[in-house]
Amino acid sequence: MQIQPDWKQVYSAANPMEAELLVGLLQHQGIQAGVRSQGMVGGIGELPLDALHTPVLVEPDEFQRARELMLNYESKQNQIDEWRCAHCGEENGANFEVCWQCGHSKGEREVDSE
Known part of the structure; x- marks a missing residue:
């Protein structure tokens, strides 16, 4: 898709x-959108991804x-809750179904070894 000069970030x-x-x-919501390359894509692998902030652009009338969709996206990102592994006590992001530290599943309960 060709980004036009009047598109807004x-x-x-x-x-x-x-x-x-x-x-x-x-685009799934019917909004024409695109990404303007900032010339830093060549830095992937060399620079941390955090240094590669990328503007998302849309047609002015959309x-x-x-913006409402982006605010909804942000609020959902902020609602993600971490969980603590019952086996090792490690904090895990909500997107993890398995503890990254010990491999136990999110819903597994600690079993007593008596």
Whole structure:
């Protein structure tokens, strides 16, 4: 998709992968969206992904609707709860179904060894 010069930035994604995910979300809602390359893609592997903030752009007449979707996306990201492994006590992000430290499942309960 060709990004036009009058398109507006609706979101600053943390990295190019998040930006493409959000473009897909917007397009699924019927909003024309795209990512303008900032010339730092060559830094992938050399720079931390956090240094690769990527603007998500939309047509001006779709800005308000797209912004509401981005605010909804942000609020859902902030609601993600961590969980503590019953086996080893390690904190895990909500997106983990298995403890990254010991491999026990999220719903597993600690079994007494008596």
